Amino acid sequence: MRPDEDLPERLIWTTRGRSWGFRFLLKGGLSDPLLVYERSFAGLGDEPTTCHRAAGKVALRFPDPLGRRDASGRVIPHEFVVFGDLADEIASVEDGLKRVWPLVAEAYAGVWDTEGSPSFADLRLTATDSPSLDALRSASSDGGDDEQVDPS
């Protein structure tokens, strides 16, 4: 399944890889998604699965559906904040696994085992690999030596 081109605007997605640590792979079109992410998951505890709707957004968490683990043997969790129409389709973790996971599954398969943390471009989420301008702006402002975003 190929995701829509506006997917980066409709999802915040945080996860980790086998050897790279937790990071925002999609930022929901926000320059800094951290506060929205934290507000969405506030008070939900650290259970392995959760699905909670508030203020038109859905906070969704589930363990990697293929049981992939990090280098320490811990099952990798995926966390999403879902916006807009897509959020209206999610009422349970099962809905999330059916509606949201297929949008990113292929992208994750391509990056989860890479040595360094992936860039947005590495995800190859759209046909043109062209994220929104805001996503590009936020990615390019991250700084750091592992920054690999290439807007071209």
Place this chain on the structure above:
Amino acid sequence: MAKYPRIREQHIAVFGESGSGKTVLASSFYGPSQEKSSSNDLWDLVADDTGLGTRLYKNYLGMRDHATAPGPTRFAGTTYYFSVKLKGGGKAKAQKRPFDILRLAWHDYPGEWFEESPSSEGEANRRVDTFRSLLRSDVALLLVDGQKLLDYKGEEERYLKSLLTNFRQGLLQLKEDLLAGEGRLDEFPRIWIIALSKADLFPDWDVRSFRDLVIWNAAEHIEHLRATLQEFVVTPDAFSLGEDFMLLSSAKFELSSAGPEPVEIDVTKRVGIDLILPVASLLPLERRVQWQEKMKIPMTVLDSMADGAETMAAVLIGGKGFGFEKVVAKLPKVGPLASKAAIPALIAAVKMAESQLRQINEQARETHDYLTATLTQFKLDLDQGETDGLLIRGK
């Protein structure tokens, strides 16, 4: 009028890569203290923030009852404040002692913060704030992940090089923010203990086996890291890395033969966890005396390092009939705590013979002087840790 309870605060910084066991360690430090079977006759351990304490205890229960390790820490550091609340001993005794609570601030953070750049600006700011708070510690533990040592068996140098080099690079990236244009720091962790986490994976090792492996494979990388860390501080000679080592195991993990999933986590089989409080409380005092004997240390550094050491020393040697009355009498009642007059008391406290220490401990227990009993017990625990091959203290 003195405010009660009077609190002495120590910080401990635990550094380690993602998955090296930092959160498990904090959970295993706190969890057992909530069980009836582990009640201590001298003090109670309490988490100052109930919610955070509950989180750690839940982690502990997950390990103990469900063979489930805590999930990874993400996007935020957490400082756990643990209070060692001394038992009563009567109002008069309580009023006489210089403090009632020994508080340990334990800083936990996502391990990847030293390995990768954060993926958001908010996280980057938090990283700097977290490391600023870590700098208040006198003692830092740098965790060597036992599982990775096993994974790299025969090529341990590769892992140790990567660990130490990445950590050094991470520090260099933060250096400008941490120093904030104010030059080198007075307050900074000056005692860096290289600690083997998941030591249960090496049942035949004692701390010397671990030290020897690290030194043989990574002496040069330790040297580079030491040089980098020394660039952060004034009086860089008052700094130790590669001299202190310890073994730590939060529990014994029995893994499934089919994969990395634990089938049983025996939380009763902990190694070195009980040494963390003594290390955080007394090692700075010991090291300060060693350094003061070797070099002249500026007052600004002494004030920030092992601050309150004189109070600790006075408690340790304060028992009657042990021949310390003269040095105790010379301790300054007011004025700068780092006064030269305190040095003999510090030296006496640090160099006390074990037999004397035991006598003071016994007397303090008999007279319900819980503070002296606790601190002398910590010191005895450090000595025992060395005897048991769990700890090496720099000389």
